[in-house]
Amino acid sequence: MRARFxxxxxxxxxxxVSATALVVTAPVMAGVAAAVAVNLGRPVLFRQRRxxxxxxxxxxxxxxxxxxIDERRGLVTDADRLTGLGRAxxxxxxxxxxxxxxxxxxxxSLVGPRPLLMQYLDLYSPDQARRHLVRPGVTGLAQVSGRNLLDWEERLALDVWYVDHRSLALNAxxxxxxxLTLFRREGISAPGEATMSLFTGSPRAASEAAGDA
Incomplete structure (x- = not known):
């Protein structure tokens, strides 16, 4: 009942909040869009199914x-392709x-587990898959607990903990x-990565699959 409320x-x-923020930040977004158009060209928006x-x-x-991606220029990995403007x-x-x-x-939602990649859906353990019982968030518990410095097991465990303990007080x-994390600019990327390494599956999920075979 509490979770439903x-x-x-x-x-x-x-x-x-989102309706108000879209209006208030419109001038900022216009400036960012212009900067992206000049530095990266069009389109200025990145779209991806999640x-x-x-x-x-x-x-x-x-x-x-x-x-x-441009192999001739050596722009292959995310780290190679990320620009100075992009880092900022x-x-x-x-x-x-x-x-x-x-x-x-x-x-x-404003708060919830971050939306990851479609290709990860089949790699989660049954417990990890429960992160999708709520809407994904712009920010979340994992993002304020280490962001991209966390390993995947820690990150997904925090997502599931949030699902089980979510409340308005926790969201606030x-x-x-x-x-505070934004001001400190902490955990922006994992070592050697533009953001986070790819998720290749949970050891728990692999062991559970082996047990069912």
């Missing part, structure tokens, strides 16, 4: 931070501003810690 109340908060509530796909929208946008999370539209639409605390 939290979800309904959070949706109302999401609508109010799993949302119950794993249903939606189109995530962010500002572009990377150049296109990511470190300040300005690249995330368009995701407020995803929040307003109901694809995402995560939002406050998010502001």
């Amino acid at each position: 939290t979800d309904v109340a959070q949706r109302a908060i999401d609508i109010g 799993p949302g509530l119950h794993g249903r796909p939606f189109t995530l929208v962010k500002f572009r931070t990377m150049r296109d 946008l990511r470190s300040t999370s300005l690249d995330e501003l368009p995701t407020l539209w995803n929040v307003l639409r109901g694809d995402m 605390k995560i939002c406050l810690r998010t502001v």
Whole structure:
């Protein structure tokens, strides 16, 4: 019952805050869009299908931070393709501003497990897959507990803990810690990565699959 109340109340908060923030940040987004157009060209927005509530796909929208893949120029990995402007946008999370539209639409929430890649859905253990019982968030518990410095087991465990313990008070605390994390610019990328290494599966999921075979 408490979780249901939290979800309904959070949706109302999401609508109010995202609608207001889209209006207030419109001049900032216009400036970022112009900077991306000059430095990276068009399109200025990055769009990608991500799993949302119950794993249903939606189109995530962010500002572009990377150049296109170009093997001749050595632009292959994410680290190679990430530009100086892209690093600045990511470190300040300005690249995330368009995701407020995803929040307003109901694809995402302000707080929740981050939306990862569609290809990861079949790699989660049954417990890890419970991260999709709530809408994905612009920020989340893992993001304020180490961000991309966490390994995948830690990150996914925090996502599931959030699902089981979510409340408006916890969401407010995560939002406050998010502001502090942004000011400190902590955990922006894992060592040697532009953001985080690819998830290749959980050891627990592999052992469970072997046990069922």
